[in-house]
Amino acid sequence: RDFVEMQHGINPLDGAEILVLLGSLLERCDRFDEAIVSNEIAVKFFAEALGSDHLLTAEVKHRLGMIRFKLGEYDRATPHLRESLLVRRQKLGDKHHQTEDTIKTLARTYAAIGDSEMALTYFKEIMRKDRSVSKDMDGEADLLLRLGKLHLEQSEFGEALVCLRDSLKVQRQGGPERDEFKLGDTLQCMGSALLDLKQYQEARITLLSALKVLEATDENDSEELLSTLFLLGRVNEEED
Secondary structure (H helix, E strand, C coil): CHHHHHHHHCCHHHHHHHHHHHHHHHHHCCCHHHHHHHHHHHHHHHHHHHCCCCHHHHHHHHHHHHHHHHCCCHHHHHHHHHHHHHHHHHHHCCCCHHHHHHHHHHHHHHHHHCCHHHHHHHHHHHHHHHCCCCCCHHHHHHHHHHHHHHHHHCCCHHHHHHHHHHHHHHHHCCHHHCCHHHHHHHHHHHHHHHHHCCCHHHHHHHHHHHHHHHHHCCCCCHHHHHHHHHHHHHHHHHHC
8 A cells, every 4th residue: 555655646546546457457367366455455445535335446346256256265255246236236226237247246156155045036136137128048048047946956846947947948049059058957957846846747758858958968968967867767756
């Protein structure tokens, strides 16, 4: 801080702007630890010069959250993102793209931590905002698939099935460019939900479709195939 303030009479606000630029350059060079330090000091400068509830302070906190998310430091990313979201909601409103960016990152962060309840809260908010106007079909399908999986973890099988069917519908609109592995994964999750809802015939048909798709993909993931076969075995047991 003393170094920045001493350089040619630079005040904390100018120093913060320089540090944000430096942090961005360091991040591009994959020097993430240094980028974090640079941005953390910038947050202190902005908070002192403009206030902790200023949008520039919130912007740098969002950046810090994103960097820690990339590093897999999800527990440490969460406080930055929550503080940023609080300011962005107050200053910009819920529908502003910056607010939505922070909501999306928080949803992904909580999902990565394994906090299904909080992840669901934020994913639901995203879907309420985006689904009716979304032009990013792949992004929408991913959100719906994530939301469906979170409902499965919460044993909310009906809600899961609705999200998964919507995701499948969006994916199939993607034509030949669609991700077949994701399609198979979605079908497998649907089969699991149908099984728990005791809709055995539809579960069998869906899981057989999942198996066919997964076997044909380049990934040919043995774990996914085994999971699908296991679910089919459960269907057979329940029907017997």
